Every structure is written in C-alpha cells, then in structure tokens.
Amino acid sequence: MDRIPILKLGGVLIVTIQVDMHDRLALALEEDLTSKIAATGARGVLIEISALEIVDSFIGRMLDNIAAISRVLDAETVVVGMRPAVAITLVELGLKLRGIKTALNVERGMAMIHDRLAADDLEGARARYED
Numbered sequence: 328m329d330r331i332p333i334l335k336l337g338g339v340l341i342v343t344i345q346v347d348m349h350d351r352l353a354l355a356l357e358e359d360l361t362s363k364i365a366a367t368g369a370r371g372v373l374i375e376i377s378a379l380e381i382v383d384s385f386i387g388r389m390l391d392n393i394a395a396i397s398r399v400l401d402a403e404t405v406v407v408g409m410r411p412a413v414a415i416t417l418v419e420l421g422l423k424l425r426g427i428k429t430a431l432n433v434e435r436g437m438a439m440i441h442d443r444l445a446a447d448d449l450e451g452a453r454a455r456y457e458d
Contacts, residue, residue: 333363338365339371339440340402345378354388360393364400370447371440372397375433377408381408387413387422394426403443407436 334341357364394404
C-alpha cells in the first residue's frame with residue numbers, strides 16, 4: 328500500500344499530499360502521523376494539500392480527526408494550500424473542521440505553528456517563574 332511521506336523539520340512534521348487521497352491512504356496517514364507525533368514529540372503538523380483537486384466528506388473528516396488527535400498529543404495542525412474548489416466543497420458538505428487551522432501557503436502555516444510554539448514557551452516560562 329502507498330504511504331504519504333512525513334518529514335520532520337525541528338519540532339514540526341510536514342506532510343505534502345501529492346496524490347489523490349482515497350480512504351485507505353487517508354486512514355494510513357492518520358495512523359502514521361499519530362505514531363510519528365508520539366515518537367518524535369513534534370509540536371506542530373503542517374499538511375500541504377495544494378495537489379488535491381477533490382476532497383470528499385470522508386477525507387474532510389479524516390483531516391479533522393488528524394487535527395483532533397494531534398491536539399490531544401499537544402501538536403498544532405495547520406492545513407495549507409487549499410484550492411478554492413476544495414474549500415467550497417467542504418463548506419457545501421457542511422464540514423466544520425473545527426480543529427483545523429488553515430493558511431494560504433507553507434510560509435504562513437509555519438509562521439502560525441511557530442507563533443503557537445513561542446506562545447506556549449512563554450507561558451511555560453511564566454509558570455516556572457511564578458512557582
């Protein structure tokens with residue numbers, strides 16, 4: 328079975344989806360990414376989907392599940408490169424995607440993740456100082 332590569336850059340895992348997603352591939356990505364977050368302690372997940380022309384309700388829910396699992400494992404998820412047609416489809420399907428943050432491109436997505444990590448580090452430093 329095909330797998331989508333997951334790259335690690337500092338504390339961020341980067342996933343670039345370059346093929347049409349099908350249900351088994353989406354489930355494999357969810358499993359692989361969950362394992363990789365736990366194994367590496369990554370604090371951010373960036374999923375680049377500009378190659379996806381079509382997203383159905385199952386793939387939309389899988390992206391939402393990935394973000395929810397990542398959050399439980401203390402990692403921020405940002406989806407970047409969403410085509411307008413994909414965004415329209417997700418809205419028309421009524422998918423909320425509550426756990427997913429989006430950005431137009433990789434640069435903005437990485438900035439969002441790094442801003443979150445910096446804020447968390449500052450909050451942790453304050454908590455240690457107050458103790």
